[in-house]
Amino acid sequence: DQQVKQNSPSLSVQEGRISILNCDYTNSMFDYFLWYKKYPAEGPTFLISISSIKDKNEDGRFTVFLNKSAKHLSLHIVPSQPGDSAVYFCAAVGGSQGNLIFGKGTKLSVKP
Amino acid sequence: DAGVIQSPRHEVTEMGQEVTLRCKPISGHNSLFWYRQTMMRGLELLIYFNNNVPIDDSGMPEDRFSAKMPNASFSTLKIQPSEPRDSAVYFCASSYIASVYQETQYFGPGTRLLVL
Numbered sequence: 001d002q003q004v005k006q007n008s009p010s011l012s013v014q015e016g017r018i019s020i021l022n023c024d025y026t027n028s029m030f031d032y033f034l035w036y037k038k039y040p041a042e043g044p045t046f047l048i049s050i051s052s053i054k055d056k057n058e059d060g061r062f063t064v065f066l067n068k069s070a071k072h073l074s075l076h077i078v079p080s081q082p083g084d085s086a087v088y089f090c091a092a093v094g095g096s097q098g099n100l101i102f103g104k105g106t107k108l109s110v111k112p
Numbered sequence: 113d114a115g116v117i118q119s120p121r122h123e124v125t126e127m128g129q130e131v132t133l134r135c136k137p138i139s140g141h142n143s144l145f146w147y148r149q150t151m152m153r154g155l156e157l158l159i160y161f162n163n164n165v166p167i168d169d170s171g172m173p174e175d176r177f178s179a180k181m182p183n184a185s186f187s188t189l190k191i192q193p194s195e196p197r198d199s200a201v202y203f204c205a206s207s208y209i210a211s212v213y214q215e216t217q218y219f220g221p222g223t224r225l226l227v228l
Contacts, residue, residue: 034216043116043203043219044155089155099145099168100217104154 006103023090031094116220137206
């Protein structure tokens, strides 16, 4: 059973517009969430994280929102750039889990 | 720092052969993780070590898979015998864990394995 779900396998956005990537989780014990970005033929790289004591964390063009009651988090990229085209993985950790649990990823395509 | 180093980057082998994947974590990191990525299952954790000791190997699919970490700077993931369904990209990642909280993991470039 998937504890971290990214229900959209792909997303296409026009350059300059906002990209919103969504992630849902089922384990209420998760208390730390991360987003990773992955380019083809490379390993995932850390992008941004959020602790469960916050509901928003911002880093430049990237903002992560956490809604604990809905067990939902989202990554906003604004403005989107062609270089943002990659696969984005949501990950969570906490409770009895001593390791990151990843979603299956969402492939973002930003078109010029 | 050179980051997490994995070798080989690509491996093509025949069913039944032994495959050994290698990983050198970032110096100073005390935890190492092996992941497998497939289209069907996404990124799944196989095993992770803390201070060279295996902590959780529940993700290792079968007895055909084994992993070792003889020292803080080297780990191997071995598949013997290999099967076509083992074809995937295998990632190694490392991090520094100072508390119960998981710190950021840094991933290697991966090894793309194809078993014919």
